[in-house]
Amino acid sequence: MVCDKCGANEANIHFKQVINNQVTTMHLCENCAEELGFNLFSSQSAFPFFNILSGMLGPGAIPQIKEDKCPACGISFSEVQSKGKLGCSECWQTFKKQLLPFLKEMQGSTFHTGKSPKGFANKAKVSREITNLREELNKAIIKEEYEEAAKIRDRIKEMEKEC
Amino acid sequence: MLEKYIKETPDWLSATGPDADIVISGRIRLARNIKGFPFSHWASTKDLNAAADKIKDSVNKIDYFSGSESFKIKELDGLKKQFLVERHLISRELVSIKQGLIIIADKEILSLMVNEEDHIRFQALSSGLSLLDAWQMVSGIDSLLSGHLDYAYCLEFGYLTACPTNVGTGLRASCMLHLPALSMNRRIEKILPTLSRVGLVSRGFYGEGSEAFGDLFQISNQITLGRREEELIESLEKVVKQIIEYERESREEIAAKGGPRIEDRFKRAYALLTNASLISSKEAMELISVVRLGVATGFLDKIPYSALNKLFIITQPAHLQMLMAKELSASERDEERAKLIQKELQFI
Numbered sequence: 001m002v003c004d005k006c007g008a009n010e011a012n013i014h015f016k017q018v019i020n021n022q023v024t025t026m027h028l029c030e031n032c033a034e035e036l037g038f039n040l041f042s043s044q045s046a047f048p049f050f051n052i053l054s055g056m057l058g059p060g061a062i063p064q065i066k067e068d069k070c071p072a073c074g075i076s077f078s079e080v081q082s083k084g085k086l087g088c089s090e091c092w093q094t095f096k097k098q099l100l101p102f103l104k105e106m107q108g109s110t111f112h113t114g115k116s117p118k119g120f121a122n123k124a125k126v127s128r129e130i131t132n133l134r135e136e137l138n139k140a141i142i143k144e145e146y147e148e149a150a151k152i153r154d155r156i157k158e159m160e161k162e163c
Numbered sequence: 164m165l166e167k168y169i170k171e172t173p174d175w176l177s178a179t180g181p182d183a184d185i186v187i188s189g190r191i192r193l194a195r196n197i198k199g200f201p202f203s204h205w206a207s208t209k210d211l212n213a214a215a216d217k218i219k220d221s222v223n224k225i226d227y228f229s230g231s232e233s234f235k236i237k238e239l240d241g242l243k244k245q246f247l248v249e250r251h252l253i254s255r256e257l258v259s260i261k262q263g264l265i266i267i268a269d270k271e272i273l274s275l276m277v278n279e280e281d282h283i284r285f286q287a288l289s290s291g292l293s294l295l296d297a298w299q300m301v302s303g304i305d306s307l308l309s310g311h312l313d314y315a316y317c318l319e320f321g322y323l324t325a326c327p328t329n330v331g332t333g334l335r336a337s338c339m340l341h342l343p344a345l346s347m348n349r350r351i352e353k354i355l356p357t358l359s360r361v362g363l364v365s366r367g368f369y370g371e372g373s374e375a376f377g378d379l380f381q382i383s384n385q386i387t388l389g390r391r392e393e394e395l396i397e398s399l400e401k402v403v404k405q406i407i408e409y410e411r412e413s414r415e416e417i418a419a420k421g422g423p424r425i426e427d428r429f430k431r432a433y434a435l436l437t438n439a440s441l442i443s444s445k446e447a448m449e450l451i452s453v454v455r456l457g458v459a460t461g462f463l464d465k466i467p468y469s470a471l472n473k474l475f476i477i478t479q480p481a482h483l484q485m486l487m488a489k490e491l492s493a494s495e496r497d498e499e500r501a502k503l504i505q506k507e508l509q510f511i
Contacts, residue, residue, distance in 0.1 A: 073201045085204045085280070089196060089315035089323040092330075102327050103320075108362075109389020112321025114332040115302065117309035120316060127318040 003029035070094040130159050165234060165243050169485040173250065173271040173288065176476060178468035180291020184459055185407050187339040187379065187472055190251075191297040191396075192286040193305055194324045194333035196315040202325035203260070203278045211262035215277050219264070221311035222275065227304060228268050236263035242490065245481035251288065254279060273304065280325050281333070283308075292403060294336050294396045302392070321388065331388030336396045338403050339368070343378040343456040344413035345406075354406060355380070362386040363402055368448075368475075377448030377475060382406070418460040429457030437508055441497040447478040447504065466511050474507060 003011040009029035067076040075087030077095050086092065092099065103110045111131055116124035133156050140149035175188040196202060200214045222228045236244065236257060247253040247265060257263045257279045264277035275285035285304065287297040315323040321331040329335070345351040355365045364385045367375040382403060384395045417425060432453035436442070442450070455471045457463035476482060478500050484491050487499055 073205060075205060083204060085325040086202055086323075086327075087205045088201045089198055089317075092317065092320055092323050099327060103330070103388060106328060107331070107386050107388040109331075109386075111319060111389055112331045113389060114321060114334070114391045115305075116318075116321070117314045117316050118306065120318070124318055 001027050003027065005029075006031070068094065126159055130156055133159070165239070165246070166485065166488075168250070168267075168271070169246070169482065171270070172469075172473050173476075175251075175272070175288035175290050176469060176472040177290045178472055180289055180293045182407055183291040183468055185341055185410050186292040186403065187290075187341055187475075189289050189292060189294045189297055190286055190335075190337045190339070191294060191301045192284060192335040192337075193301055193322075194281040194329045194335075195283040195285075195305070195308075195312075195322055196324060197282050198313040198315045200282065203280060203282060204325055206278075208262060211278050214282050215262060215264050217312065218275075218277050218283060219266075221308055222266060224311050225304070225307045227273075227307070228266065231266050231268035233264055233266040236265065237261045242481050242484055246485050249476065249479040249481050254284075256280065273300070281329070283312075292338060292400065292407075294338070294400055295393070298336070298392060298396055328385075329387050332390075332392050332395065334387055334392050334395055335383050336399050337366075337381050337383030338399070340380045340382060340403065340406060340410075341378060341452065341455060342380055342406070342410050343452050344417055344460075345410050346378040347417070347456075348413050350409065350413060351380075354409065358382065358402070359385070361398070361402060363399060376445055377452040379448075379452070379475070414456070414460050417456075418462075421462075426462050429453060429460075429462040433457065433463055437505055439501050441494070442478075442501045442504065443497050444478055444480055444483075444500065447500055448475060451475055451478075466508065470507065470511055474504060477507070478504065 001011045003009045004027050006029060009031060011027035011029055013028045013030060013033045014026070067078060069076045070087050070091045071094065072090035073087035075091065077098050080086050080091065080095060086095070100110055112124075113128055113131075133152055137149055137152040137156065140146075140152060178184075178187075180186070180189070197214055197217060200206060200210055203211065203214075206214070219233065222231070222233075234243075234247075236253075239247075244253070244258045248255055248258060250271070252267060252271065252274045253263075253265050253276055257265070257276050260278055262278045266275040266277070268274065271288070273285065273287050275283060277283060285301065287301045289297045317323060322333040324330045324333055342351055345354065358365055362385050363382055365375075366381045366383070368377065368379045368381065382399070384399050386395065390398075432450045436447075436450045436454055451471055451474050454463060454466065455468065458466050458468070458471070477486065480496055483496055483500055483503065486503065491499060
């Protein structure tokens with residue numbers, strides 16, 4: 001197979017990206033892949049394929065791939081990834097699914113247990129208790145203590161109403 | 164007037180806090196954003212200005228800030244901006260942010276950056292290892308501010324920040340450690356790589372990406388989510404105490420070993436510092452570090468740590484030029500730096 005970019009060399013690097021069920025593929029030779037800023041051995045390039053597509057197709061090409069955007073600030077997750085910064089506080093809910101693995105990896109946790117601003121203190125306390133109860137619920141299920149698990153589940157439901 | 168700060172020595176250099184022979188300073192920084200505004204990086208000039216006005220108005224409502232001063236970054240020249248960076252009052256990132264603002268309160272103990280990566284980043288600096296005291300202070304100001312500002316916050320992720328590395332508590336606690344003995348016997352090379360395993364990170368004198376000149380190392384927490392602020396601070400302090408112990412052991416080993424070779428090293432550094440005609444800022448930091456160790460191990464006569472801490476800062480390029488009240492070329496700076504050090508040390 002010939003390289004999609006130079007059309008001369010043998011393509012031995014193949015990329016495939018799926019965004020919202022749209023599949024994009026690209027076949028490149030090593031030289032062209034490197035020229036497009038993709039260092040095969042670089043851990044810095046967290047999203048190399050995105051960069052390569054930008055380079056191949058030119059500016060404005062990537063937004064053609066429909067992506068979810070934050071309803072508050074209009075920023076897509078690709079933009080968040082490219083800059084390493086979220087657009088606004090609403091992005092945290094919009095891109096929650098994508099962010100959770102990052103948080104697990106970087107922070108070792110996905111839930112805040114520290115201070116809360118005025119007016120949130122009580123809610124935060126209840127929320128922390130719910131987290132603890134969920135852990136207890138899991139333990140009870142593992143131990144097959146279903147009666148205890150049912151009690152905990154009801155308690156969680158009650159507390160969720162408060163929250 | 165920013166010029167007045169050059170005549171004063173910030174309290175965090177006073178060497179009055181616990182373990183100040185090793186811990187130069189402690190710092191607590193909190194990151195906060197305002198609900199309803201895009202995060203700084205993506206915000207328009209209009210939004211950034213509006214956020215800055217809102218923050219300034221709220222700050223003015225708090226008594227603690229009554230004697231504070233604020234400076235717009237765009238109104239400061241390059242020298243003044245560099246001075247604030249050297250002073251640890253602003254980050255290197257804020258320097259290039261036109262809508263940035265710095266508010267300095269309580270004799271530089273507390274400072275608040277506006278429109279950096281997050282809308283608000285405020286910090287308290289203290290002498291020695293007293294992070295929990297600094298935390299109490301910062302937390303108190305934070306609670307007061309939250310009465311006037313609607314923070315971006317949710318129960319699940321805590322304080323919402325522009326970068327996921329700060330989310331949750333938004334807390335960065337750090338200690339500036341002077342570790343010349345561990346550098347000399349190279350044990351530091353074994354210690355630093357282990358920090359990441361306990362969720363900590365080591366940086367140079369001026370934070371991320373800066374080099375550890377003068378054997379000064381900044382150690383801080385990397386994790387901000389899933390643990391209470393006090394827990395994060397206590398676990399940092401625990402590791403710092405361990406490092407202090409190692410540094411003391413190494414200092415004792417040097418003192419016990421003694422001999423003309425070691426003695427010469429300290430006396431030579433002192434002689435250079437007090438007699439040289441030209442000293443670069445890097446050389447100054449290295450010499451101050453060796454002299455500080457010489458004092459700690461008893462090879463040199465007592466020079467107060469506060470005086471040596473002050474030298475670390477006032478020998479920096481922008482400090483030097485602010486002190487001379489004029490711009491100087493690199494070679495002029497080296498000459499003035501040598502004179503300044505001699506002047507500072509002659510009455511001690």
